[in-house]
Amino acid sequence: DTAVSQTPKYLVTQMGNDKSIKCEQNLGHDTMYWYKQDSKKFLKIMFSYNNKELIINETVPNRFSPKSPDKAHLNLHINSLELGDSAVYFCASSQPTSGRWEQYFGPGTRLTVT
Amino acid sequence: GESVGLHLPTLSVQEGDNSIINCAYSNSASDYFIWYKQESGKGPQFIIDIRSNMDKRQGQRVTVLLNKTVKHLSLQIAATQPGDSAVYFCAENRDQGGKLIFGQGTELSVKP
Numbered sequence: 001d002t003a004v005s006q007t008p009k010y011l012v013t014q015m016g017n018d019k020s021i022k023c024e025q026n027l028g029h030d031t032m033y034w035y036k037q038d039s040k041k042f043l044k045i046m047f048s049y050n051n052k053e054l055i056i057n058e059t060v061p062n063r064f065s066p067k068s069p070d071k072a073h074l075n076l077h078i079n080s081l082e083l084g085d086s087a088v089y090f091c092a093s094s095q096p097t098s099g100r101w102e103q104y105f106g107p108g109t110r111l112t113v114t
Numbered sequence: 115g116e117s118v119g120l121h122l123p124t125l126s127v128q129e130g131d132n133s134i135i136n137c138a139y140s141n142s143a144s145d146y147f148i149w150y151k152q153e154s155g156k157g158p159q160f161i162i163d164i165r166s167n168m169d170k171r172q173g174q175r176v177t178v179l180l181n182k183t184v185k186h187l188s189l190q191i192a193a194t195q196p197g198d199s200a201v202y203f204c205a206e207n208r209d210q211g212g213k214l215i216f217g218q219g220t221e222l223s224v225k226p
Contacts, residue, residue, distance in 0.1 A: 043203060090158070099145065100146060103160075
């Protein structure tokens, strides 16, 4: 059973298009995240939701809009895609206990904007 | 124009040797630290974590050391195997919202 899954795994699209990436976790976790990993492997948090409520919103262009229909799902919609949006996007989830914030990551979605 | 990016720090070890991967963190208020392993084409995978009230924690073949005085974290891998080849990230937790700040990453290459 896949704990954190993302679709699609690869996404190739043209500048100016709008696209969505979906994430689902079957771990029963309350908190979910979106991260962006650039070509230099730098991994940066974008958003976090706890029980469908946005709790972390980093300095991300407002073309990026997360949506959490329920606590097992966190989707990422991107409007007016730009070349600089090309990256690998990771979804993660966690259930913090006793001050531990171990996060479980999905396999990633490689977005290529041409 | 675009600046040339930095390459990931790399560590090359012989199979069977011990590996030590180092990480400097920035915020003295960080209270939780975690090491991840990322294999090519996959998401980061949890290895081991440590809270700031500890200075050492051991797992299976791995040990994490925390030196809060100099804000330094290290991951030691015993008897390194080819399957350990990956990029290793340290991360620190800055606040109670689970906001992990990731370090640059170190690429470990294990020679058979």
